[in-house]
Amino acid sequence: MSGAPRKAAIIGGGVIGGGWAARFLLAGWDVAVFDPDPQTPRKIGEVLDNARAALPALSDLPMPTEGHLTFADSIAGAVAGAAYVQESVSERIALKHRVYAEIQETAPDAPLGSSTSGYRPSVLQEEAATPASIFVAHPFNPVYLLPLVELVPSPATAPQVIETAKGILHEIGMFPLHVRKEIDAHIADRLLEAVWREALWLVRDGVATTEEIDDAIRMGFGLRWAQMGLFETYRIAGGEAGMRHFLGQFGPCLQEPWTRLMDVPEYDDALVDLIAGQSDAQSGHHSIRELERIRDRNLVGFLRVLKENGWGAGRVIADHDARRARTEE
Template sequence: MAVIGAGVIGSGWAARALACGLDVVAWDPASKGEQRLREAVANAWPALERVGLAKGASQQRLSFARDLPGAVADAGFVQESGPEIESLKRSLLADIDEVARPDVVIASSSSGLLPSRIQDECRHPERILVGHPFNPVYLLPLVEVVPGARTSSDAVEKAADFYRRIGMRPLNVRHEIEGYISDRLQEAIWREALHLVADGIATTEEIDDAIVYGPGLRWAFMGTFLALHLAGGEGGMRHALEQFGPALKLPWTKLQAPELTPELARRVIDGTKAQADGRSIKQLERWRDERLIQIMAVTGA
């Protein structure tokens, strides 16, 4: 597997593939890209050992290429995880397309860009699609597979098969749309959370608590629709819609995002810094991973 871009998402892909016993060749133009990648994989490895490593899994199977062609030339699958800038992804995917073997699928980790646009400069757009993962990639199984207008059905099937091979749960997004499915839902919560902070209604910690100790517990194993079906009692979803449907017209949510003013940014940054309570990002990642492993063990995710 070739991993292009060694940031948070790219390193997550590398760690997952290595844990599944694959060879991984990575490339990132940043001067300290290899160092950051290896540190990120090492930080993720204890969690992967807890989950269970495949036969032959080893951090030693990670290599770092000197250039893009060197990373892609012999890869059986390419995962691009560069910055979320459309012009950059269009150019980068076109460069990958020029040097990858003709039978290889090229997936982008984009979290919201339209695949039809980012595949537009490629000579072989039929093999370009979006494979949108969720952080931490090495633990969370969901990957949204989003084809562009010129992506072939064969490429979609190959991508889904590959993702299953490395323990993921591919979700085929049949209709191309900005933000895909999960990020559109998360974005709605994020907008409302920012409004609550901006209006002085709640702190970042109070808002997080409202999720962690409430619906977040349900969401670990039950989505919004099934939860509402149960809320309707014996009448199920039909009764729930009759009872709660009218409330949808109440102006509870603002829909539009608030302006990210310096004061709002300060409140959000200061609030999350207090929540971190002196723990580094690496420490928080290990704390998060331990709890995710426990939840996944219970839910079978």
């Protein structure tokens, strides 16, 4: 990449906004963050420390020169001159609409991605001055390591904006998954929400603790999902007889009482206390900071394995290295 660094504006400086800031900075972009919370510089600094300790281990090339980080004291100041704007404020639609109005007063044409996990892009675009620039770009924590971004346009989003966003997300090492049909919670969080509801029932009904549920995931199917996901894993399970055979065997289970998903558990104080208490018993001997570092060390290891094997998320990293090598030639 030649020429002056481009600028990304990060609106909302929590753990997700901080992850975006780290992605852009370590890819050589300048970053301006706006968040009224006076703790923001400290919080962003901590995410950035984690990212600097983890991300470079994934690449076989020297990292680009890190971009320049500034903290703006207004949205207008953050987005002025930005080639990309990412919004990661709280999941309150009225707040998001107010923020978009301010952003688009200064930067109406900048691609404006939202980190929302739940809202459809057409809901985000309501009342907007320039709906064509707005889309969902939903990342996954830690944003500086996990490649997935769900990229969701509405019919009102300009196709050229999505193409530009894809190019930028590739450039900062991510995997934009173009979701062709907008839907509440997109794809991944619908799957997560399904598991979450069932897990709440299991805890509430006293079948399992939070630790037992985590072990049931990470000692078994979690390891499969980190590389192949759901359908490719089941394709293998069908064995020589193939996917159709597997589908024939598994289909009848749909009629069995194997989930309690038909209704939603009452999310009362007793359930919150139960889960928070079990989680403390399970993980309270590690600080959140320690857990982050353990997680990142594991993720870097997994991603390096996948890169060596030319598979899954590792292919995203290898492709990113290859693009960088070509650009710098």
